[in-house]
Amino acid sequence: MSTPAAASSPPLICVARWGGEQQLVAAADVESGALLAAEYPIAFVEIEPDDEDGAPMLLLESILATDDTHARVVAEDLKLTPWTLGVGDRATLAALARKYRRNPDKLAQLYHRVAANNIRYAQAGVIGYGIWPLVSRANHSCDPNARLGATPKQPLAELLLATRPIARGEAICWNYLGDESFLALDWMARNAQLLEDFQFLCRCPRCEAERPAAVAALPRQEIAAFFGLSRR
């Protein structure tokens, strides 16, 4: 599927170094409700509701299918979160590397980036997953200052909207789970879901304040077991 070029964004945000990594930051004082960005995807794949679990892999394959799209996604140097690969994922990646004649290690790296940065889009009956590079620079927070939206006037555009006043220099963050009810959950339930869906423990200020001491002491490799999660 062809994807339109990124829309020009209002100069309310910029990508800057914040908290040790490249993040989306307010470039000016922002009012609540302000449109921070309207961005089109550089890669997008429509997904049937039954296939949502395999969405990152389907998105990866759609990226590989077009050299141009592949080059654009690689050039974005998206955030890399090491992703635990199951046996099935490893076999699929090996098959894709052969099919599209890609270096298997580079392909696995690309999959990690796609898995960590893909965003779900649902609007007017279209459900899909894609890469919106600017929006994906914003971190998750359980006390977010922005949210994603969509409009039928701009199909496939992700709108990033301020949900409260944001001071210049503050990092922009949104709730990766999308659903408002997620924010009502306690630390344990929120982080179990973030681990399951995104493979990270949240370090937003709210989670830092609410995190049980027992978890803080756990080594990284024991976190999933603590939550009763088995890695695929």
Ligand SMILES: [Zn+2]
């Ligand atoms: Zn959090």
